[in-house]
Amino acid sequence: MTQTLTLAKALNAGLRRAMADDPTVMLLGEDIGRLGGVYRVTDGLQEQFGPRRVVDTPLAESGILGTAVGLAYRGYRPVVEIQFDGFVYVAFDQIVSQLAKMHKRTEGAVTLPVTIRIPVAGGIGAAEHHSESPEAYFAHTAGLRVVSVANPQDAATVLRQAIACDDPVVFFEPKRRYHLKGEVDPDVDLTLAEPMDAARVVAPGDDVTLVTFGSLVGTALDAAVAASDEGISVEVIDLRSLSPIDHARVEASVRRTGRLVVVHEGPRHVGLGAEIAATITERCFEFLEAAPVRVTGHDVPYPPARLESHQVPDLDRILDGVDRVLGRVAVPAGSTTGSTTGSTTGVGA
Amino acid sequence: MPDTMGDAPREDLPQAGATTVRETSTNETTQEQTDTAVRLVDAKGVRHPDPELDRWLTDVDAGTDEADATLLRLYSDMVTARRLDTEATALQRQGELALWPPLLGQEAAQVGSARAMRGDDFVFSSYREHAVALVRGVTPAQLTPVWRGVTASGWDPYTVGMATPQVIIGAQTLHAVGYGLGVLADAERDPGSVGDDGTAAVVTYFGDGAISQGDVSEALVFAATWSVPVIFFCQNNQWAISEPVRLQSPVALADRAAGFGMPGVQVDGNDVLAVLAVTRAALHRARTGGGPTLIEAVTYRMGPHTTADDPTRYRDAEEVASWADRDPIERFGAWLRTRGTLDDEAERRVREEADAVAAELRAGCIATEDPPALQVFENVYATPHAALDAERDTYAAYLATLVADAADAGTHGGAR
Ligand SMILES: Cc1ncc(C[n+]2csc(CCOP(=O)(O)OP(=O)(O)O)c2C)c(N)n1
Ligand SMILES: [Mg+2]
Numbered sequence: 001m002t003q004t005l006t007l008a009k010a011l012n013a014g015l016r017r018a019m020a021d022d023p024t025v026m027l028l029g030e031d032i033g034r035l036g037g038v039y040r041v042t043d044g045l046q047e048q049f050g051p052r053r054v055v056d057t058p059l060a061e062s063g064i065l066g067t068a069v070g071l072a073y074r075g076y077r078p079v080v081e082i083q084f085d086g087f088v089y090v091a092f093d094q095i096v097s098q099l100a101k102m103h104k105r106t107e108g109a110v111t112l113p114v115t116i117r118i119p120v121a122g123g124i125g126a127a128e129h130h131s132e133s134p135e136a137y138f139a140h141t142a143g144l145r146v147v148s149v150a151n152p153q154d155a156a157t158v159l160r161q162a163i164a165c166d167d168p169v170v171f172f173e174p175k176r177r178y179h180l181k182g183e184v185d186p187d188v189d190l191t192l193a194e195p196m197d198a199a200r201v202v203a204p205g206d207d208v209t210l211v212t213f214g215s216l217v218g219t220a221l222d223a224a225v226a227a228s229d230e231g232i233s234v235e236v237i238d239l240r241s242l243s244p245i246d247h248a249r250v251e252a253s254v255r256r257t258g259r260l261v262v263v264h265e266g267p268r269h270v271g272l273g274a275e276i277a278a279t280i281t282e283r284c285f286e287f288l289e290a291a292p293v294r295v296t297g298h299d300v301p302y303p304p305a306r307l308e309s310h311q312v313p314d315l316d317r318i319l320d321g322v323d324r325v326l327g328r329v330a331v332p333a334g335s336t337t338g339s340t341t342g343s344t345t346g347v348g349a
Numbered sequence: 350m351p352d353t354m355g356d357a358p359r360e361d362l363p364q365a366g367a368t369t370v371r372e373t374s375t376n377e378t379t380q381e382q383t384d385t386a387v388r389l390v391d392a393k394g395v396r397h398p399d400p401e402l403d404r405w406l407t408d409v410d411a412g413t414d415e416a417d418a419t420l421l422r423l424y425s426d427m428v429t430a431r432r433l434d435t436e437a438t439a440l441q442r443q444g445e446l447a448l449w450p451p452l453l454g455q456e457a458a459q460v461g462s463a464r465a466m467r468g469d470d471f472v473f474s475s476y477r478e479h480a481v482a483l484v485r486g487v488t489p490a491q492l493t494p495v496w497r498g499v500t501a502s503g504w505d506p507y508t509v510g511m512a513t514p515q516v517i518i519g520a521q522t523l524h525a526v527g528y529g530l531g532v533l534a535d536a537e538r539d540p541g542s543v544g545d546d547g548t549a550a551v552v553t554y555f556g557d558g559a560i561s562q563g564d565v566s567e568a569l570v571f572a573a574t575w576s577v578p579v580i581f582f583c584q585n586n587q588w589a590i591s592e593p594v595r596l597q598s599p600v601a602l603a604d605r606a607a608g609f610g611m612p613g614v615q616v617d618g619n620d621v622l623a624v625l626a627v628t629r630a631a632l633h634r635a636r637t638g639g640g641p642t643l644i645e646a647v648t649y650r651m652g653p654h655t656t657a658d659d660p661t662r663y664r665d666a667e668e669v670a671s672w673a674d675r676d677p678i679e680r681f682g683a684w685l686r687t688r689g690t691l692d693d694e695a696e697r698r699v700r701e702e703a704d705a706v707a708a709e710l711r712a713g714c715i716a717t718e719d720p721p722a723l724q725v726f727e728n729v730y731a732t733p734h735a736a737l738d739a740e741r742d743t744y745a746a747y748l749a750t751l752v753a754d755a756a757d758a759g760t761h762g763g764a765r
Contacts, residue, residue, distance in 0.1 A: 070527020
């Protein structure tokens, strides 16, 4: 049954449904029990399912992940909450060396269906370590699947898919969109749902393919509307899965538009944009009318709140990227060959 | 590397439960704690009664045929482990194994603890626990593939109740806690599944170096907090490659337990009987809701860290010799002879059995073929992954061109 839910409530509904469906689903994290998580995503779940299934852990992320590995070893399906993006690094070894590699290490004897929920990205005026976009680290790691949701319905459905998946999944939640509302059916039949690793065209268009995910999908859609006012037709693709990447969907679009802009909050260097631009160039070079353009966070530590508007690509920077891929703006002197944007002066917005 | 702990005295280190460290100025490098650790059979092979621990050994003290068989089993397990270890070291020297981490000297710690377990218990070890693996039922031929470099595991963890070797120092202790938490959750979901002798338990093995890892501390915290049925079995073999244990801790490792809120026991790790008793006691407590225990088995790594190591660069021959005097197999054998459990005939049978296992290990090792190239793409994911399948197909096509090239050139080589 469909209801209007915020993205955070949709996650809660997805968790509730997953726990009801499968008694081996257990939640682990800091402050997820009585408090319901700092973003209330697990609100009421401990009450409903008990403290054995919704477990407040000691304050140690490597401990949480290592415990999840052991639980999965025993046949459980743990869902871990990392309180904020910047706190996942202390669990890096357990994710990268243990969780990601155990299935391979044991020649398939052990499967570890662990889901790691991470509130991600900036734009909320937070303190240091609360606004990061670490997706590239995990997308770079074989054995992990990485997904990023952008709307309430996906929040519920993709989370259930991630939990049901026998591979470990890093599940990114765009924290500044937690309050985004939408119509949600938390009980959709997963056998009929779109696969978790499929990208989705969220706005059709003919002139430019704009690829993004998570927190910036909404901004990209706004950019497409603004561009259309100027007669530019932008196709927006919500990547949804960051590993694997649905290159085929992007390629099909670029073969029509001939122009690719990739947008993400994470730093540009060795970011998702580099992978997508390279792959699309390899796969359909002859269809490209212009070099792919990346609009990304700068290659700097995430700045303090008063400067974060310069880090997170906004409507103007995305439109600037669209203009550049169309050859509509001169590249400022001294900048690299048009593949980056440091400018916040866009046109047309 | 500067030794920030200074030359802390080994003899004077406090035992489990003590709270102070006395300063002296000797040049000892290793912890000579065995003089006060829990011990039942001393280095001369003399059995000392211990009312507290002997309760856990009524079966082996019974003087029955079964008791003798159990004692002989412990003995032959240790002899076999050492024989197998020697064989594997030789195989490395002969180029059949890339590397081998010898267990020489640690047989009692491993066999005594492993023989204390039940079939439904589970082990998370590091990389040196070959004797534990043997006792759990890993075959000799399954022990070498990891070290030959043909796989990262070697056996199915679920068929023997033991995870495959862990190379990241300390990581496995957390897996043990999670597994143990799962045991508790199972018991709560299905109370009828728990017998009179309690739940299954988990034993995790790690070294004196590992005690410094954050994961180990986190595991101790989590296990204590949730009263998880886990035994933290630390083999203090005095060395972490070239670093002496005093670099890891100014206090006895077992002493740490108190701060985490669990019992800590320091046992003579070269006394198989004491290790058996102490582990049985800890397992019983774990099974019946008493929570985790930290056991420090004080022993010595008689060989190199691995076959690639040269221990003469960092430790003295005298130190090694002093530990040779406390050999776990000789001491236990001497005691078995005084009590009439072991005679020349039994000794001969034990050695023959060990030789047979070593031969099995050698044959299995040498017969192991390199896996096919495309195996690198297998089991990366448990569910279908189109992108990786495509990557594999591309590489397969490339490999096929090499075969075609080689055929053209009439060679078997892959180089173009
Ligand atoms: C996280 C990590 N750091 C470093 C190493 C390299 N390393 C392998 S074994 C070892 C020493 C371990 O000593 P200890 O825990 O005492 O175990 P032992 O080898 O004596 O059995 C080191 C430093 C590693 N494998 N993992
Ligand atoms: Mg050691």
